[in-house]
Amino acid sequence: MIIDIHTHTYPEKIAGKAVELLVGRSGAKAHTDGTLGGLKLSTANAGIDISVVLPVVTSPKQTEHINDVAAAVSAQFNGRGIFSFGGIHPENDNYKEILNFVSREGLKGIKLHPDYQNVFFDDIKCKRIISYATELGLAVVVHAGTDIGLPQVVHCTPDMVCNVLDDVKPDKLILAHMGGWNMWDEVYEKLCGRDVFFDTAFSVGDIDWVEGRTGDWRLLDPGKFVRLVKRHGAEHVLFGTDSPWADQEYSVRMIQNIGLTNDEKNMILGENAKKLLFFDDLGLQYI
Secondary structure (H helix, E strand, C coil): CCEEEEECCCCCCCHHHHHHHHHHHHCECCCCCCCHHHHHHHHHHCCCCEEEECCCCCCHHHHHHHHHHHHHHHHHHCCCCEEECEECCCCCCCHHHHHHHHHHCCCCEEEECHHHHCCCCCCHHHHHHHHHHHHHCCEEEECCECECCECCCCCCCHHHHHHHHHHHCCCCEEECCCCCECCHHHHHHHCCCCCCEEECCCCECCCCECCCCCCCCCCECHHHHHHHHHHHCHHHEECCCCECCCCHHHHHHHHHCCCCCHHHHHHHHHHHHHHHHCHHHHCCCCC
8 A cells, every 4th residue: 555645736726827836936847737636647647545635724714715625625535546634824723623623524634834834833823733633633744844945944943843742742743854854964863763753755866857947955865765764763754745746656666666674665655654544444445
């Protein structure tokens, strides 16, 4: 079983413009058209059983609509390939009501993106969300480290994560991008071995730049990726791609061919996510 814990889609009407804007900011090529249909096709072509959509709420006014769509997506696909987490904004004062909705709808978790939400990860507005999500048994995926499209201020550093882990003690916190994008030396020293999960999204291999664009950014080479996994423990690493910003098929092959044991690869590619998120409860019919 292969589960991609980290993908993105955009509303059909604005997907083209959203992808164009984000490509312009980062220079990274998009590998789908940004729509739900595009993700479904990519998921099938890559041999992935489940792709989890992570909605990013950039304004507190969007939260209710985004979660209604997330619930509809999961119901529409009925576990056939695409599943959606819920979303929330740290400025949502009714965060308990929102998280109760996410829990009732069976959406399994939420996504936070401190850079796009302009809040530091160890702010009380994030901590209270994570605390109540933990009470409800929800997973929390957070963008960690630098954002390639908004690199000026890092809103989720390893030190901030340590503060949250010490204060809140979440049991299903997933740090995207192997614990902190472009901050992997700090991740190795400060976060490896802590009770937290990493996902592999947009973290290992090569960035696929659009023609005419290159950058100074680099992903982890396979050796450094394996070093991080070995120090943290493969049982705490989940496969993710950040689709459309990485090719799902390429990302699967990268993990399958990397210098880990077969047991470690299987844990990362799907077993850990299945166990953490109780995907069997949904009666999923795999692609």
